[in-house]
Amino acid sequence: MSRAAARRDALRVVAGERGLDAVLVTNLLNVRYLTGFTGSNGALLVSTSGADLFGTDGRYTTQAGTQVPDVGLLVDRATVSALAREAVRRGVGRLGYESHDLTVDGLAALEKVLADAGTAPELASVRRAVEAQRAVKDDDEIESLRRACAVADQALAELAAEGALRPGRTELQVGRELDARMLTLGAESVSFETIVATGASSAIPHHRPDATELRDGDFLKLDFGATVDGYHSDMTRTVVLGHAADWQREIYELVAAAQAAGRAALAVGADVVAVDAAARQVIADAGHGEHFSHGLGHGVGLEIHEAPVIGPLGAGRLAAGMAVTVEPGVYLPGHGGVRIEDTLIVTDDAPELLTLTSKELLVL
Amino acid sequence: MSRAAARRDALRVVAGERGLDAVLVTNLLNVRYLTGFTGSNGALLVSTSGADLFGTDGRYTTQAGTQVPDVGLLVDRATVSALAREAVRRGVGRLGYESHDLTVDGLAALEKVLADAGTAPELASVRRAVEAQRAVKDDDEIESLRRACAVADQALAELAAEGALRPGRTELQVGRELDARMLTLGAESVSFETIVATGASSAIPHHRPDATELRDGDFLKLDFGATVDGYHSDMTRTVVLGHAADWQREIYELVAAAQAAGRAALAVGADVVAVDAAARQVIADAGHGEHFSHGLGHGVGLEIHEAPVIGPLGAGRLAAGMAVTVEPGVYLPGHGGVRIEDTLIVTDDAPELLTLTSKELLVL
Numbered sequence: 001m002s003r004a005a006a007r008r009d010a011l012r013v014v015a016g017e018r019g020l021d022a023v024l025v026t027n028l029l030n031v032r033y034l035t036g037f038t039g040s041n042g043a044l045l046v047s048t049s050g051a052d053l054f055g056t057d058g059r060y061t062t063q064a065g066t067q068v069p070d071v072g073l074l075v076d077r078a079t080v081s082a083l084a085r086e087a088v089r090r091g092v093g094r095l096g097y098e099s100h101d102l103t104v105d106g107l108a109a110l111e112k113v114l115a116d117a118g119t120a121p122e123l124a125s126v127r128r129a130v131e132a133q134r135a136v137k138d139d140d141e142i143e144s145l146r147r148a149c150a151v152a153d154q155a156l157a158e159l160a161a162e163g164a165l166r167p168g169r170t171e172l173q174v175g176r177e178l179d180a181r182m183l184t185l186g187a188e189s190v191s192f193e194t195i196v197a198t199g200a201s202s203a204i205p206h207h208r209p210d211a212t213e214l215r216d217g218d219f220l221k222l223d224f225g226a227t228v229d230g231y232h233s234d235m236t237r238t239v240v241l242g243h244a245a246d247w248q249r250e251i252y253e254l255v256a257a258a259q260a261a262g263r264a265a266l267a268v269g270a271d272v273v274a275v276d277a278a279a280r281q282v283i284a285d286a287g288h289g290e291h292f293s294h295g296l297g298h299g300v301g302l303e304i305h306e307a308p309v310i311g312p313l314g315a316g317r318l319a320a321g322m323a324v325t326v327e328p329g330v331y332l333p334g335h336g337g338v339r340i341e342d343t344l345i346v347t348d349d350a351p352e353l354l355t356l357t358s359k360e361l362l363v364l
Numbered sequence: 365m366s367r368a369a370a371r372r373d374a375l376r377v378v379a380g381e382r383g384l385d386a387v388l389v390t391n392l393l394n395v396r397y398l399t400g401f402t403g404s405n406g407a408l409l410v411s412t413s414g415a416d417l418f419g420t421d422g423r424y425t426t427q428a429g430t431q432v433p434d435v436g437l438l439v440d441r442a443t444v445s446a447l448a449r450e451a452v453r454r455g456v457g458r459l460g461y462e463s464h465d466l467t468v469d470g471l472a473a474l475e476k477v478l479a480d481a482g483t484a485p486e487l488a489s490v491r492r493a494v495e496a497q498r499a500v501k502d503d504d505e506i507e508s509l510r511r512a513c514a515v516a517d518q519a520l521a522e523l524a525a526e527g528a529l530r531p532g533r534t535e536l537q538v539g540r541e542l543d544a545r546m547l548t549l550g551a552e553s554v555s556f557e558t559i560v561a562t563g564a565s566s567a568i569p570h571h572r573p574d575a576t577e578l579r580d581g582d583f584l585k586l587d588f589g590a591t592v593d594g595y596h597s598d599m600t601r602t603v604v605l606g607h608a609a610d611w612q613r614e615i616y617e618l619v620a621a622a623q624a625a626g627r628a629a630l631a632v633g634a635d636v637v638a639v640d641a642a643a644r645q646v647i648a649d650a651g652h653g654e655h656f657s658h659g660l661g662h663g664v665g666l667e668i669h670e671a672p673v674i675g676p677l678g679a680g681r682l683a684a685g686m687a688v689t690v691e692p693g694v695y696l697p698g699h700g701g702v703r704i705e706d707t708l709i710v711t712d713d714a715p716e717l718l719t720l721t722s723k724e725l726l727v728l
Contacts, residue, residue: 038572039570058657059569059570059658060570062568062571063568063570063572099467099468099469099472100467100468100469101467102467102468103463103464103465103466103467103468104463104464104466104467104468104470104471104489105463105464105489106468107468108463125468125469176547176548176550177548179547179553180544180545180547180548181544183540183543183544183547184540184541184544186540188557189543189553189554189557190553193552193553204426204427205423206403206423206424206427207426208402208427293422294423
């Protein structure tokens, strides 16, 4: 049985427990997760009775045959409507749908199609049932994440070795080279808009690279990732150019200690709020609590941000197979900031570190 | 007045005509269009009485100050809810919202916030009012599109000059080099997943590049684009490797003639169905009607596909300033296919061609 088939079976169980006869999956990433389909238009009808149906349009007939060989195919320009009519034809009584994905207009169109097609099923939201499944990665997904992280590691290593991170170059130049290198090394795309922040801008958590030149004595903060098989890596490293001042070494070591504490707290069954607190306490104890203004981490997979949220506002516990980031930071406004971030897999033992670039303070 | 301010004023007029006191814009690209904000979380309240309000979260306070200096700023984790409460506080009686963007869950949350905040305004969809504005580009947008198209032109020219498009290389290699080159030349990102299709795969309109090697005598179809300032270029060229057979020259010339007919039909006031027909007729007259299986073109801008649709199922007329593609194709299943695509601006005179790569049959 394919991975995708096993995932559909797991959703089938959830649907059955909730009294649904079928689920109409419209979120494209959820469709990809449940089928393997990577095109830009597709939807999936998962039936508790077993006969699933994948819908897409004529551009993707060939691709669907290759990527989704084990699910019935329905080709139609109006994919969701066609699957909805099929649900009515099958006599589905209670149809689950994704209320966090379907738009208001989409629901109105769906209701109209169902009403026009005959005895309309009752609609019930399945909420984020597929996203909850996606939080725990299987071996194939972990392997894709490993490769995505390896591409990012290697791209940074090559740029550092070639002297691309040197005074006089601009944030924009560095960012573009990092992006281009990741693609050359096999990334399908970059995971998100690469952050390159130097000098005072390193104190801005989400700085967009601009024409500012790298200068001796400045921090250089790089937050970037590669996408492989649809899976995103996420890593931040902060280096110093030329010579590290005492205050720079001090906050670097502080963030590194907090990050180690956060990684150490990643255990099966750990409360996500407690994991955040483990790192946050280290920073607060050093008097920098107010300078760590965001959560500790997040799940990562087919999306760059997905479940679980590891932060003061998160909820729930870690499970084996979750892929998460640990990324504390200390930002001194107008001065400079440090963030150190890894992507890791929660396991029954110590977490598996996927981003392998050294976290020793690098002075370039 | 900034471009963004002029765009907000135009929306204000539409809102007033529809009896709305304010519009809550949630679509992130529409927010970008109306404010200049490029972050990943933002929403906008446009008031017919004039005091607009931009909402984002704390990560983007600095960026909002730089990119959106001329609109009041509201910083809140729950951006849409906070703007909705502000609308109630202002006594908005009728609030427009984007029903094609807001999810079912999003609408439920919005309705709850409004009810909890006091006298809830009546909600009314503005439909795609901002998308309709976006279909006609202003000078700044056209300049960004020009630059995006120039990057794609140059990337292809460099790869061809370096001999990167030669037998023995794989589709995947060519695609990654094209992507990396566009980034190096200043693209923020690629416009979409680059299509590299050779041999029989060139007959698949949306083929994903794979490990197939380029071979002498095969077609090589490249459909790709660069993004600059958020604006997407879109271009397809089909070349032949080594030596062009008669059947290849024949369908190439046919597609080129159809593409020229489509470009010639781009005029202010032209019906989009007639524009499509102008190119389609050329292909049908040659007996290949069934081998041109998609629409002629689409609008392009902040999205790779946006209004207008130029095809048998489109509706409406062209206006000066619209940015559109013209991309007929002839696909012979199992054999090979040709598509030729440009991005152009509709003007009162002849359309302005933005993708300048030659359309003569190139034999590499």
